[in-house]
Amino acid sequence: xxxxxxxxxxxxxxxxxxxxxxxxxxxxxxxxxxxxxxxxxxxxxxxxxxxxxxxxxxxxxxxxxxxxxxxxxxxxxxxxxxxxxxxxxxxxxxxxxxxxxxxxxxxxxxxxxxxxxxxxxxxxxxxxxxxxxxxxxxxxxxxxxxxxxxxxxxxxxxxxxxxxxxxxxxxxxxxxxxxxxxxxxxxxxxxxxxxxxxxxxxxxxxxxxxxxxxxxxxxxxxxxxxxxxxxxxxxxxxxxxxxxxxxxxxxxxxxxxxxxxxxxxxxxxxxxxxxxxxxxxxxxxxxxxxxxxxx
Amino acid sequence: xxxxxxxxxxxxxxxxxxxxxxxxxxxxxxxxxxxxxxxxxxxxxxxxxxxxxxxxxxxxxxxxxxxxxxxxxxxxxxxxxxxxxxxxxxxxxxxxxxxxxxxxxxxxxxxxxxxxxxxxxxxxxxxxxxxxxxxxxxxxxxxxxxxxxxxxxxxxxxxxxxxxxxxxxxxxxxxxxxxxxxxxxxxxxxxxxxxxxxxxxxxxxxx
Numbered sequence: 001x002x003x004x005x006x007x008x009x010x011x012x013x014x015x016x017x018x019x020x021x022x023x024x025x026x027x028x029x030x031x032x033x034x035x036x037x038x039x040x041x042x043x044x045x046x047x048x049x050x051x052x053x054x055x056x057x058x059x060x061x062x063x064x065x066x067x068x069x070x071x072x073x074x075x076x077x078x079x080x081x082x083x084x085x086x087x088x089x090x091x092x093x094x095x096x097x098x099x100x101x102x103x104x105x106x107x108x109x110x111x112x113x114x115x116x117x118x119x120x121x122x123x124x125x126x127x128x129x130x131x132x133x134x135x136x137x138x139x140x141x142x143x144x145x146x147x148x149x150x151x152x153x154x155x156x157x158x159x160x161x162x163x164x165x166x167x168x169x170x171x172x173x174x175x176x177x178x179x180x181x182x183x184x185x186x187x188x189x190x191x192x193x194x195x196x197x198x199x200x201x202x203x204x205x206x207x208x209x210x211x212x213x214x215x216x217x218x219x220x221x222x223x224x225x226x227x228x229x230x231x232x233x234x235x236x237x238x239x240x241x242x243x244x245x246x247x248x249x250x251x252x253x254x255x256x257x258x259x260x261x262x263x264x265x266x267x268x269x270x271x272x273x274x275x276x277x278x279x280x281x282x283x284x285x286x287x288x289x290x291x292x293x294x295x
Numbered sequence: 296x297x298x299x300x301x302x303x304x305x306x307x308x309x310x311x312x313x314x315x316x317x318x319x320x321x322x323x324x325x326x327x328x329x330x331x332x333x334x335x336x337x338x339x340x341x342x343x344x345x346x347x348x349x350x351x352x353x354x355x356x357x358x359x360x361x362x363x364x365x366x367x368x369x370x371x372x373x374x375x376x377x378x379x380x381x382x383x384x385x386x387x388x389x390x391x392x393x394x395x396x397x398x399x400x401x402x403x404x405x406x407x408x409x410x411x412x413x414x415x416x417x418x419x420x421x422x423x424x425x426x427x428x429x430x431x432x433x434x435x436x437x438x439x440x441x442x443x444x445x446x447x448x449x450x451x452x453x454x455x456x457x458x459x460x461x462x463x464x465x466x467x468x469x470x471x472x473x474x475x476x477x478x479x480x481x482x483x484x485x486x487x488x489x490x491x492x493x494x495x496x497x498x499x500x501x502x
Contacts, residue, residue: 013334110331111346131346133331134432138442147432152347246443250450255333258454265458269465276394279470285485292484293301 005165007119012109024120028186029159029170031094032196032224033234034208036180038063038077038092045175046075049160069095071148074157075172078235084227093223093234094172094181097144097157099123101217104243105154107251108139114154121186121220122161127153139251141216141241159220189222196224215242302481303498305404313367314477320360325457327353332450354431361424368417374404375414381407396490404494412463419456422448 008018047053054072057065063079075096082089103123106115114129115136125136125145132152136145145154160170168174169183182192193210200208209228212218223237231237306314327349329336340349383400384391384407391399391408399406405413429437429445437445467473472486487495496502 013337015334110334110337112334112337129346131340131350132433133350134430135331135446137432138439138446143439152433244440244443246440246447250443250447254447254450254454258450259333259335262454262457262461265461269461269469272392272465273469276392279394279396281472281483281485281489285489286483288488289301289483289485 005116005118008116009119009121010103010106010117011113012106012115013112018116020119022119024118026186027120027122027159027164027184027220028189029099029173029221030182030184030189030193030224031221032180032182032193033091033093034180034196034200034205034224034226035178036077036092036094037178038079038090039177040065040077041175041177042094042172042181043073043075043077045171046157047073049163049171050074050158069144069146069156071146071150071153071155074155080233080235082233089226091226091234093237095144095235097123097159097221098142098213098216099157099159099220100141101219102243104139104141104216104247105136105145106139107243108135108247110135118161120164122159122164123220124158124161125154125156127151127155130154139243139247141238141243157221186218186220193222193224197228200224200226211237213238213241215240299483302483303487303495304480305476305482305487306480308480310367310370311477311480313363313370316363317360317367320356320363321460324353324356324360325453325460327356328450328453329457332453351433354427354433357424357427361420364417364420368420371413375410377407377410377414378403381410384408385411401492402490402494403497404491406491408466412459415459416456416463419452419459422452423456426452 006019006022007024008020011018052072052074054066054070057067059065060067064076066073066076069076075094078093078095080091080093082091099122101121103115103117105125106117106123109115110133111129111131114126114131115123116126117123130153132147132154134145134147134154136154137143137147145156147154160168160172163170170181173181173183182189184192190210190212197208197210205226207229208224208226211223211225211228211231223231223234225231225234225237227233231239323343326339327343330339330346330349331337331353337346340346343349343352380400380402384402387399388408390396426445426449428435429442430449432442467477470490472483473490476482484495484499487498
């Protein structure tokens with residue numbers, strides 16, 4: 001959901017600048033996986049603030065509930081049980097939109113203004129302009145957007161763009177009881193993460209680190225991970241996410257090239273006609289047939 | 296409509312109807328498809344009642360086109376087998392394009408260029424249909440890498456096919472007396488003798 005705004009950095013399927021006269025501070029949400037207790041207060045806060053209730057599902061045998069992101073569940077806790085150095089570790093990751101600096105969804109979207117990126121880094125869907133093609137799903141390196149079965153629009157976490165616009169932290173950050181979800185400027189969050197990483201390292205997690213993948217230009221939702229060398233441990237968090245080369249080819253290079261090639265063929269035909277003239281049946285043959293008819 | 300009883304029948308009514316069904320679908324598909332390909336073409340969705348309607352209609356039109364093309368493929372397949380004369384024609388197509396077709400090798404119902412176009416379009420149709428299914432999210436939910444590959448193939452083949460269709464339409468307009476073959480089914484004997492002499496001999500029995 002997007003608000004009318006003067007601080008739009010990028011707008012989907014738009015080749016001219018979007019209203020961007022207002023500059024805002026780059027923000028970020030920091031999710032410290034090492035202090036998350038998996039209480040799902042963030043999920044509840046997300047439902048409450050956005051006023052959306054998903055269907056009540058059934059237990060799938062693990063703590064994940066709902067089991068996946070949906071058009072009505074924009075954040076989900078993903079629980080992983082892994083064994084490290086002979087000890088069980090329960091890794092809990094709050095999954096949802098990462099708000100990439102270089103968003104694959106926005107790059108792939110064919111509908112003007114259906115996806116916008118604010119100057120503060122938030123990537124927002126504007127469902128009124130969404131045509132329901134699912135190209136955002138194709139473009140996303142994190143498998144986040146979901147198409148609603150009811151209205152065929154794409155939905156995902158807004159990073160509470162409406163709250164952030166008036167200086168409030170996202171609902172999930174507000175509700176988190178352990179402070180595992182922090183919100184502030186990207187700079188502040190990076191500094192805070194460095195402290196948390198230092199603390200984890202002093203406790204024996206020597207591979208602890210910040211997850212701010214540069215393959216997508218960095219993200220505006222970042223994780224502090226105890227095993228930053230193996231993000232895949234956290235229920236398949238991609239190690240080095242980037243926009244698929246196929247998507248870059250499709251919505252990058254191919255777009256102008258194919259358009260120019262098609263125009264060249266059309267114009268080439270016109271100029272061929274103008275320069276070579278029509279290919280008429282010869283007078284000789286027409287006369288021959290006329291003679292035949294006269295017989 | 297009979298202009299001249301001695302005109303030669305090139306396409307019967309079923310063949311013409313089949314061709315135009317494919318043609319109309321293709322035009323509508325190209326217009327709606329381009330809209331999803333480049334923002335410059337997005338306003339074309341207005342022709343279909345907006346972006347959502349264009350997205351809903353495009354795949355159904357594709358299914359109709361694929362089915363109609365399949366019928367057309369079997370109608371014309373055997374007439375489009377490449378021969379040595381066709382390869383000779385193709386190697387000298389430059390002369391034809393230059394506007395001098397007097398020394399071109401004698402052609403049957405279709406010349407080498409038309410046959411090449413037939414096979415190119417058949418291959419494109421197959422690729423468009425398969426890759427189009429990959430992209431049809433309303434009914435198919437395939438792994439994302441398959442969808443990504445489908446998107447690249449679908450748009451590249453579609454752009455190529457739009458170009459091929461421009462050539463197809465232009466060739467029909469450029470060679471005078473051709474469009475009527477697909478509109479009311481007949482061509483003049485002079486047209487047939489000039490452009491498809493072997494076919495002319497075959498249907499008239501004359502030399």
